[in-house]
Amino acid sequence: MQRLFTKLCCGVIALFCVTAQATPWDKLSSDQLEQQLTKKFEQGLYSPKGADTCLMCHKKSEQVMAIFDGVHGNMSHSESPMAGLQCEACHGPMGKHNRGGKEPMISFGEDSKLSVSAQNSVCQGCHNDTEQMAWHNSSHNLADISCADCHQVHAAKDPALDRLTVNDTCTSCHTREKADMNKRSAHPMKWNEMTCIDCHNPHGSMSESALVKPSLNDTCYSCHAEKRGPFLWEHAPVTEDCSACHNPHGSVNEDLLNSRAPQLCQQCHIDDGHAGRVVAQGGQNAFGAGKSCLNCHNQIHGSNHPAGSSLQR
Numbered sequence: 001m002q003r004l005f006t007k008l009c010c011g012v013i014a015l016f017c018v019t020a021q022a023t024p025w026d027k028l029s030s031d032q033l034e035q036q037l038t039k040k041f042e043q044g045l046y047s048p049k050g051a052d053t054c055l056m057c058h059k060k061s062e063q064v065m066a067i068f069d070g071v072h073g074n075m076s077h078s079e080s081p082m083a084g085l086q087c088e089a090c091h092g093p094m095g096k097h098n099r100g101g102k103e104p105m106i107s108f109g110e111d112s113k114l115s116v117s118a119q120n121s122v123c124q125g126c127h128n129d130t131e132q133m134a135w136h137n138s139s140h141n142l143a144d145i146s147c148a149d150c151h152q153v154h155a156a157k158d159p160a161l162d163r164l165t166v167n168d169t170c171t172s173c174h175t176r177e178k179a180d181m182n183k184r185s186a187h188p189m190k191w192n193e194m195t196c197i198d199c200h201n202p203h204g205s206m207s208e209s210a211l212v213k214p215s216l217n218d219t220c221y222s223c224h225a226e227k228r229g230p231f232l233w234e235h236a237p238v239t240e241d242c243s244a245c246h247n248p249h250g251s252v253n254e255d256l257l258n259s260r261a262p263q264l265c266q267q268c269h270i271d272d273g274h275a276g277r278v279v280a281q282g283g284q285n286a287f288g289a290g291k292s293c294l295n296c297h298n299q300i301h302g303s304n305h306p307a308g309s310s311l312q313r
């Protein structure tokens with residue numbers, strides 16, 4: 001490789017690079033592009049010197065060079081692209097691309113004109129283990145999200161794999177959840193103490209909303225085990241669906257509540273079954289003031305007290 005870097009310095013090739021700056025294949029339609037790339041694959045004209053050839057023109061880009069800091073640039077890993085076809089394992093055979101970059105290569109991410117399924121199939125050529133099984137039916141796949149929308153392979157550290165940056169990766173598209181997590185009451189996501197992938201599998205899962213556990217409640221129990229019970233006196237909505245009362249992403253109300261008592265309770269308990277409303281001392285109405293219904297029904301997640309049937313103790 002060293003020898004070719006030296007060669008780069010002798011102006012001829014450098015000049016070649018400078019004169020061919022315009023993105024050459026951006027005028028092709030997606031179909032034409034796919035046809036050309038298919039043809040290139042049939043011809044199979046890989047560069048005889050692999051990455052060295054590519055780097056003659058592309059080594060000036062820090063982003064391109066950063067692949068050598070990550071796992072895909074690791075030559076000593078036997079299954080890594082760098083140990084095989086190198087750059088062309090992902091970008092396809094060079095063909096005549098080196099004649100000024102005019103012949104297309106496979107490109108990735110938002111700006112690529114190549115269909116998302118074609119881009120993803122490159123990655124899936126190597127990544128087809130069980131972790132990827134749910135991907136096929138995931139909302140992300142069905143919404144044409146590409147692997148490269150979340151992952152950066154030309155980087156020392158892929159931001160999707162770093163707990164301190166993964167929330168940013170997700171909220172770059174999920175703006176509603178971004179707004180929610182900054183509300184008054186939220187899981188500690190804005191400090192990255194918790195992440196979206198504590199609850200969701202980004203590659204999809206068998207449960208609703210791609211949750212990491214088989215059900216919504218199981219997902220919550222994995223950290224809030226004390227809410228699982230069993231309780232002598234259960235509160236039906238709690239055992240069925242925590243999200244009946246809580247928004248896991250955040251809320252303007254305390255305790256991630258969808259709304260405040262009494263409204264929260266009155267969605268279901270229209271007729272709340274109190275024949276005569278008790279008015280506490282000092283004219284304070286125990287039904288409206290303070291914690292409202294929770295002034296008395298404070299065991300809202302269930303009670304183990306023998307006389308706790310109305311969730312008061």
Ligand code: HEC
Pocket residue numbers: 016017020021022023024047050051053054055056057058087088091093094097098099100101102105106107
């Ligand atoms: C002789 C110079 C040259 C060589 C050798 C070369 N390229 Fe290029 N490449 C270019 C030019 C010029 C462009 C288009 C200009 C641009 O947009 O950066 C380009 C564009 C690309 C792009 C698209 C970048 C984008 O903006 O989407 C990829 C991917 C690429 N080359 C990969 C490779 C790979 C892989 C190799 C080796 C197999 C290679 N190139 C070899 C000159 C070269």
Ligand code: HEC
Pocket residue numbers: 051054055058061063064067072081082086087088089090091107108109148151152153154155
């Ligand atoms: C594991 C697959 C993979 C390998 C191997 C790979 N690339 Fe890439 N390349 C990508 C992806 C994906 C992108 C889009 C940016 C990103 O996700 O980091 C990209 C982007 C690029 C770009 C466009 C960058 C820009 O400025 O927009 C160029 C040029 C490029 N690669 C060249 C190369 C060269 C040269 C090599 C070999 C040294 C190489 N790639 C190896 C997957 C790969």
Ligand code: HEC
Pocket residue numbers: 071072077079080081084089090108122123124125126127147148151153158161
């Ligand atoms: C030629 C095979 C090959 C291709 C093509 C390939 N990868 Fe990989 N990838 C690997 C290997 C090998 C590893 C390391 C796995 C390991 O160590 O267990 C890896 C690891 C990863 C990791 C984990 C990185 C880490 O630091 O742990 C991610 C994410 C990834 N690849 C994404 C992609 C994406 C996105 C693409 C398509 C743009 C892609 N890969 C294309 C072979 C490949």
Ligand code: HEC
Pocket residue numbers: 120123124127131135140145146147148149150151160161166197202203
């Ligand atoms: C919505 C964003 C997103 C998309 C799209 C995505 N990933 Fe990931 N991927 C992640 C995150 C986040 C992790 C880290 C998961 C963890 O740490 O539990 C990850 C982990 C990985 C890993 C390393 C962990 C492992 O499974 O061994 C590989 C490899 C990988 N992804 C490949 C892919 C491939 C291939 C695609 C496209 C088919 C893809 N990813 C699409 C976000 C995404």
Ligand code: HEC
Pocket residue numbers: 138139140143145149150166169170171172173174196197200201202208209210
């Ligand atoms: C490039 C944009 C993009 C990125 C980045 C992204 N998503 Fe998505 N996500 C979507 C789209 C589009 C949908 C489908 C439409 C919708 O529900 O909004 C979706 C759907 C979802 C769903 C609903 C799943 C279902 O089955 O109902 C969840 C959960 C989700 N994403 C979580 C994540 C997480 C976690 C991350 C970060 C690791 C992430 N997303 C990153 C675009 C993105």
Ligand code: HEC
Pocket residue numbers: 167170171174177178181187189194195196197198199200209211216219243248249
């Ligand atoms: C504490 C667990 C938890 C965390 C953390 C979490 N979610 Fe969710 N998410 C859920 C649950 C549970 C649902 C289903 C909620 C429902 O249906 O009301 C959901 C639903 C979603 C949906 C689908 C929404 C819809 O309307 O269909 C998206 C998109 C989503 N989450 C994205 C994210 C993103 C992005 C993050 C990180 C900022 C994140 N989630 C963090 C638990 C969580």
Ligand code: HEC
Pocket residue numbers: 185186187188194198199216219220221222223224242243246248254255256
């Ligand atoms: C990965 C662990 C984890 C999971 C999974 C999880 N939580 Fe939490 N939850 C926390 C942490 C950490 C806190 C903050 C505790 C604190 O601040 O003292 C919290 C706090 C809460 C709070 C109180 C918020 C406040 O303002 O004090 C509620 C309500 C809550 N979670 C509901 C849920 C629901 C509903 C689910 C399932 C959709 C869930 N949690 C899943 C870790 C988790």
Ligand code: HEC
Pocket residue numbers: 217220221224227228235237238239241242243244245246255257291294298300301
């Ligand atoms: C019927 C509505 C309702 C349902 C359903 C519900 N909660 Fe709550 N939750 C509340 C209310 C109300 C509070 C505030 C309690 C207070 O102020 O005394 C609360 C508070 C919390 C808190 C913070 C205070 C504490 O007790 O630790 C956590 C954590 C929590 N809920 C988790 C859950 C989980 C997990 C589920 C599902 C198993 C769930 N909740 C289902 C109404 C509900």
Ligand code: HEC
Pocket residue numbers: 235236237244245261264265266267268269293294297300309310311
């Ligand atoms: C999503 C609907 C829903 C919400 C919201 C809800 N409940 Fe319930 N609640 C129920 C159901 C269903 C039962 C079981 C009724 C039955 O068995 O007849 C129940 C039972 C009760 C009981 C015990 C009644 C009995 O029959 O012994 C009390 C007390 C109660 N709820 C109070 C509250 C309070 C206080 C709130 C607000 C913090 C609340 N509930 C919010 C649906 C809900």
Ligand code: HEC
Pocket residue numbers: 262265266269272273274278286287292293294295296297310
């Ligand atoms: C001052 C205390 C107090 C307040 C405030 C209060 N309750 Fe009650 N509630 C009770 C008592 C005591 C019972 C048991 C009554 C009985 O057994 O006849 C009860 C019973 C119930 C029951 C069960 C009724 C039945 O048919 O068995 C429900 C549901 C209920 N309350 C909901 C609510 C809701 C919703 C609110 C808020 C709007 C609320 N309560 C506010 C004291 C209170």
